[in-house]
Amino acid sequence: MKERFKHFPSDAEASDIERARKLFTIGDLAREFDITLRTLRFYEDKGLLTPKRDGNTRLYSRRDRARLKLVLMGKRVGFSLDEIREMIDLYDLKDGQETQLRVSLEKFREQIVALERQKRDIEEAIGDLTRTCDVVEGILKQRTAEAG
Amino acid sequence: MKERFKHFPSDAEASDIERARKLFTIGDLAREFDITLRTLRFYEDKGLLTPKRDGNTRLYSRRDRARLKLVLMGKRVGFSLDEIREMIDLYDLKDGQETQLRVSLEKFREQIVALERQKRDIEEAIGDLTRTCDVVEGILKQRTAEAG
DNA sequence: TCTTCCGCTTACGTTAACGTCAATTTCGTT
DNA sequence: AACGAAATTGACGTTAACGTAAGCGGAAGA
Numbered sequence: 001m002k003e004r005f006k007h008f009p010s011d012a013e014a015s016d017i018e019r020a021r022k023l024f025t026i027g028d029l030a031r032e033f034d035i036t037l038r039t040l041r042f043y044e045d046k047g048l049l050t051p052k053r054d055g056n057t058r059l060y061s062r063r064d065r066a067r068l069k070l071v072l073m074g075k076r077v078g079f080s081l082d083e084i085r086e087m088i089d090l091y092d093l094k095d096g097q098e099t100q101l102r103v104s105l106e107k108f109r110e111q112i113v114a115l116e117r118q119k120r121d122i123e124e125a126i127g128d129l130t131r132t133c134d135v136v137e138g139i140l141k142q143r144t145a146e147a148g
Numbered sequence: 149m150k151e152r153f154k155h156f157p158s159d160a161e162a163s164d165i166e167r168a169r170k171l172f173t174i175g176d177l178a179r180e181f182d183i184t185l186r187t188l189r190f191y192e193d194k195g196l197l198t199p200k201r202d203g204n205t206r207l208y209s210r211r212d213r214a215r216l217k218l219v220l221m222g223k224r225v226g227f228s229l230d231e232i233r234e235m236i237d238l239y240d241l242k243d244g245q246e247t248q249l250r251v252s253l254e255k256f257r258e259q260i261v262a263l264e265r266q267k268r269d270i271e272e273a274i275g276d277l278t279r280t281c282d283v284v285e286g287i288l289k290q291r292t293a294e295a296g
Numbered sequence: 297t298c299t300t301c302c303g304c305t306t307a308c309g310t311t312a313a314c315g316t317c318a319a320t321t322t323c324g325t326t
Numbered sequence: 327a328a329c330g331a332a333a334t335t336g337a338c339g340t341t342a343a344c345g346t347a348a349g350c351g352g353a354a355g356a
Contacts, residue, residue, distance in 0.1 A: 077273040105284045125225040
């Protein structure tokens with residue numbers, strides 16, 4: 001474990017100044033969003049982020065940071081990294097153009113439908129398991145009654 | 149695609165006789181449960197099924213078929229194949245013993261908790277997406293209003 | 297007999313999202 | 327000069343549940 005990130009509560013005081021900064025290192029973002037360096041580099045390989053370089057060192061702008069937020073948001077709601085990249089690329093192509101907004105809106109709605117489907121599947125599974133539990137409980141009660 | 153399985157409605161008539169049978173081929177079960185041969189063999193490799201052999205050919209008993217049903221049920225409610233195997237093995241060790249029933253019951257309840265957690269996550273995601281949709285719609289309406 | 301169907305085994309491939317490891321390098325302190 | 331922390335690249339490993347391909351055998355039907 002060479003790359004580890006702990007929380008340093010002692011650093012929390014400087015947040016006002018820190019968050020007003022224009023540039024972030026890879027470690028900054030990793031700490032702030034609780035992800036690993038590997039993840040940030042991976043996202044870069046995938047074309048989700050494109051930080052500048054100071055020689056070799058990555059430098060993330062506020063814009064990069066905003067994109068990262070979008071990526072993590074997208075993941076949270078169940079999009080794959082590929083889907084997220086497509087949407088962000090599309091959006092960045094010409095900022096906030098109507099067609100792109102409509103495309104994204106459509107994707108969001110489809111995802112909502114997919115999520116609702118998943119939800120129903122899970123509800124059914126919970127129902128099945130609950131019924132099974134009831135049956136097993138019944139068997140157990142019957143046994144203890146016989147044994148008693 | 150060398151191994152394909154279609155539904156043969158013309159075979160449906162013989163179901164009374166067929167289902168009363170004692171032995172099944174791998175193709176029989178594949179058709180009945182709509183899974184591939186590969187899957188059946190995979191489950192065997194994993195120790196979930198142990199059909200007998202007529203020379204090289206697998207022969208599944210009604211007991212094997214019942215186990216397969218359990219496996220598919222377990223999958224449906226979100227257990228991994230490893231978890232399913234553990235439970236089935238445990239259950240087969242001494243059939244229907246109280247302790248084993250209690251262990252399974254415990255697992256089921258844990259799984260219900262896990263599923264309910266997933267359900268909440270999905271609901272939150274749906275909420276997020278719905279709100280995002282509303283925002284995007286608002287932007288679009290505003291634009292069309294300005295353009296009009 | 298030829299073809300087709302059903303079955304067999306072995307073994308490598310797939311997908312997603314990173315983890316882990318190795319070998320260096322650069323930076324800020326002390 | 328030495329040290330540790332933080333950074334770099336590259337490449338292989340992981341997990342789950344199969345898919346896919348290659349190559350083979352035996353039985354049934356035209």
